[in-house]
Amino acid sequence: MQIESIEKLVSSMLDMQIETGDKTDLTSFTADPNEPLSTDAITRLIKSPIARYQFIDALNAEHGLATEKLVNQGVELQLVPLAASESDNTVNEFQCSGFSVVMYDNRDKGCPIIILLQLNKVVLDVFIPLSIVRLYDSGGLEWLRGKPNQNGEVSAEWLDVRVDLFSRVKRYNLQIELV
Amino acid sequence: MFDWYGKDWLKLKKQSVALVISIWSDSMNVKNFSSNRNNPIELNTEIMAAIAKRAQVDTLGMWSEALPLFSQFEAFLYDCLGLPKKEGVSDTQMFGQALKSYLENSRRMLIAAELGETPAKVKIWERLQRLSGAIKSYNEGESKCSDAHFKQLFDYISLNHLGDYNYPQKLSTIRKYFYKHSSACKNLVAFDDMDTYSNTSFLTPHINKEELEKCLRTLGGREFEVMDVEFGLGLSRISYTSKAAYLQQKSMPVKEYERLRVAALKKLLGAFENAGMRVITNAN
Numbered sequence: 001m002q003i004e005s006i007e008k009l010v011s012s013m014l015d016m017q018i019e020t021g022d023k024t025d026l027t028s029f030t031a032d033p034n035e036p037l038s039t040d041a042i043t044r045l046i047k048s049p050i051a052r053y054q055f056i057d058a059l060n061a062e063h064g065l066a067t068e069k070l071v072n073q074g075v076e077l078q079l080v081p082l083a084a085s086e087s088d089n090t091v092n093e094f095q096c097s098g099f100s101v102v103m104y105d106n107r108d109k110g111c112p113i114i115i116l117l118q119l120n121k122v123v124l125d126v127f128i129p130l131s132i133v134r135l136y137d138s139g140g141l142e143w144l145r146g147k148p149n150q151n152g153e154v155s156a157e158w159l160d161v162r163v164d165l166f167s168r169v170k171r172y173n174l175q176i177e178l179v
Numbered sequence: 180m181f182d183w184y185g186k187d188w189l190k191l192k193k194q195s196v197a198l199v200i201s202i203w204s205d206s207m208n209v210k211n212f213s214s215n216r217n218n219p220i221e222l223n224t225e226i227m228a229a230i231a232k233r234a235q236v237d238t239l240g241m242w243s244e245a246l247p248l249f250s251q252f253e254a255f256l257y258d259c260l261g262l263p264k265k266e267g268v269s270d271t272q273m274f275g276q277a278l279k280s281y282l283e284n285s286r287r288m289l290i291a292a293e294l295g296e297t298p299a300k301v302k303i304w305e306r307l308q309r310l311s312g313a314i315k316s317y318n319e320g321e322s323k324c325s326d327a328h329f330k331q332l333f334d335y336i337s338l339n340h341l342g343d344y345n346y347p348q349k350l351s352t353i354r355k356y357f358y359k360h361s362s363a364c365k366n367l368v369a370f371d372d373m374d375t376y377s378n379t380s381f382l383t384p385h386i387n388k389e390e391l392e393k394c395l396r397t398l399g400g401r402e403f404e405v406m407d408v409e410f411g412l413g414l415s416r417i418s419y420t421s422k423a424a425y426l427q428q429k430s431m432p433v434k435e436y437e438r439l440r441v442a443a444l445k446k447l448l449g450a451f452e453n454a455g456m457r458v459i460t461n462a463n
Contacts, residue, residue, distance in 0.1 A: 001388060001412050009410040010386055011379045013448050016441075018198050021237030042385045042459050047452070049197075050239060053190040053376050060375075130381045179378065 019049045033059045033130050059130065063178040066126040070098065075122050078138075078175040094169065098123050099176055101135065101143075103165065112157040113165060115144050117176070119152035127178070134179055137172035145179070183244040184290055185351055192282050193376055195245050198233075199278055202226050204271060204441055219256035226252065248285040255281045269437055291359035304360050306345060307353065310335065324364040329353045387460040394450035394458075402443035409440055 029051045031041040044051045070077060076096035092103045097120065104114040117135050119127070127133075133154060134145035141163070144156035158165060183191045206222055227249060234242035255277075262273055294300065314331050315323060322328065333350045340346045347353045357364050395406060395414065407415040408425045419425040426436060451458055 001392070001414070003383060005410045005412050006386065006388065006391065007380045007383045009406070009412070010383060010391075011377055012410075013444050013451065014379050014382075015377050016197060016201065016444050016448055018201065018233075019194050019237075019239070019241060020233060021239040021241055037381075037385065039459065042382070043456070045379075045382060046385075046459065049194060049376075050190055050241065052379060052382075053187075053193070055381075056376055056378075059381070132380060 014046070014049070014052070017049050021050065029054055031055055031058070033062050033128050036129070059128070062128050063131065066128065066178060069126055070123065073122065075120075077123075077177070078173045079169075080173060081171055082169050092166070094174065101174060105166075112159050115156050115158055115165075117144060117148075117154045119148055119154075119176075121152070123176075124148070124152045131178045133176055135174065135176050137168055137174050139168060139172040141168065141172075143174075181239060181241070182351075183241055184286055185354070188286065189375065191241055191245060192279065192286075194241065195248065195282055196275060196278055198229060199226055200271065200275055201445070202229060203274060204438075207270065219253055219260070223249075223253040223256055247289055248282055251285065252281075269434070271437065271441075287358040287364060290355050294355045294359045300356075303345065303347060304356050307332065307347065307356055308360075310346075322363065324357060324361060326354075329357065385459055387458050390454050390458045391451070394447055394454060397450050398443050398446055402439050402446065405436060405439040406443050406447070 029041075029044055029048075031037060031045070033055070037045070045055055067077070075098045077098045079094050079096050079101070082094055090105055092105065094101045099120055100118045102116040102118070104116070107113065115135070117133070119133065127148065132145055132147050135143040135154075137143065143158070143165070144154060146154040146156065148154050181187045202225055203222065206225075227246075230242050230245055230249065234246060237243065259274060259277055262277060265273065311323060311328070311332060314335060315328070329350060332353050336343075336346045336348065336353075342348070347356060392414070395403065395412070398406065404415055404425070406412065408419050408422055419428065422436070425431070426433065
């Protein structure tokens with residue numbers, strides 16, 4: 001089973017869970033999103049929707065703080081539309097101070113477009129271990145999402161031939177966010 | 180700790196929707212066998228009983244707070260009988276959307292009812308409205324009936340009118356004034372903001388894959404297939420390229436697929452919960 005499939009399955013399954021609230025110690029549930037989860041915390045998060053919601057709230061608050069910190073430092077988290085970009089090259093690279101995106105285009109050899117997102121150190125420094133990053137355009141299309149490796153890279157294959165990413169990059173902002 | 184009609188409202192709404200949809204979809208599935216459970220009165224009684232039962236053991240106070248939201252629920256269920264069919268939208272989706280709007284309206288009515296009416300409060304509302312208009316002109320495009328706007332007003336008042344009781348001094352009071360008086364709030368159609376809590380990818384590294392697969396294997400043949408197709412698990416002997424290909428191959432209506440999907444997820448959740456600690460693996 002692929003990780004993405006398990007993620008979707010577990011999320012859909014837990015989405016149906018209904019809180020009983022019969023755990024007397026639930027009101028005191030706290031887990032720091034910056035710390036590894038303890039077995040006790042994992043058990044509570046799996047058993048209780050409200051504990052999960054509290055944890056997601058805490059995680060989102062941390063994301064807000066991290067984003068604010070980056071914005072205050074003047075780090076760019078979006079690329080403006082690149083109207084003059086060429087799409088004839090096999091390798092296309094776009095970058096700003098927060099991240100860069102490399103697109104490997106070997107469609108003429110029957111391969112899908114490979115997207116590589118490289119987060120810069122300044123972004124990695126505020127990255128929360130439990131978070132994942134998503135790359136999307138201002139037209140609402142998500143290009144990829146995932147957990148960066150130790151070098152701050154996330155990659156994905158683009159399989160939908162009906163969507164031309166190269167024309168979108170000329171029209172829309174490319175943005176990243178922590179989720 | 181919890182403020183169920185305030186900061187924790189989304190949690191309460193999501194859980195209420197999950198509970199009602201679960202009972203409602205069960206009743207839809209037995210339509211052909213027993214017409215009683217489709218009767219709004221029966222359905223309302225069943226839902227109220229389920230909430231009341233939970234309220235007895237709930238130490239969080241969530242289900243006790245949920246009960247008043249359902250005071251007009253029977254009338255709502257009768258209204259739902261007359262909902263027009265929309266192409267491409269399932270009955271569950273339509274009911275779910277209507278339910279979310281109902282819950283939002285109920286919450287607003289309950290909060291507004293706390294405020295009461297006195298001439299002094301009307302004056303306070305007028306001042307708040309002027310302030311809201313001034314702040315809004317700098318922030319075009321955002322709804323006036325949003326927590327973001329309430330927070331802007333609260334921040335402004337805290338900075339410029341702290342301790343001046345001609346202005347509301349608490350965020351929750353500002354929200355009450357808007358829910359009571361603002362036409363923007365009365366006309367607000369609830370947008371679907373509940374996906375916020377649906378992504379549990381942070382738990383994936385801690386799920387024991389073997390145990391999860393064992394839970395999946397407890398499902399019946401077609402339910403197992405539907406899970407395999409829906410989530411691309413690659414566990415069936417035959418793999419289908421897409422949901423559409425599966426439906427065509429099996430001559431299965433979308434409604435039946437949806438029924439099987441929900442039933443399978445419920446059974447899977449039951450098996451998963453029964454497996455206890457075995458489903459957890461510490462990935463740290």
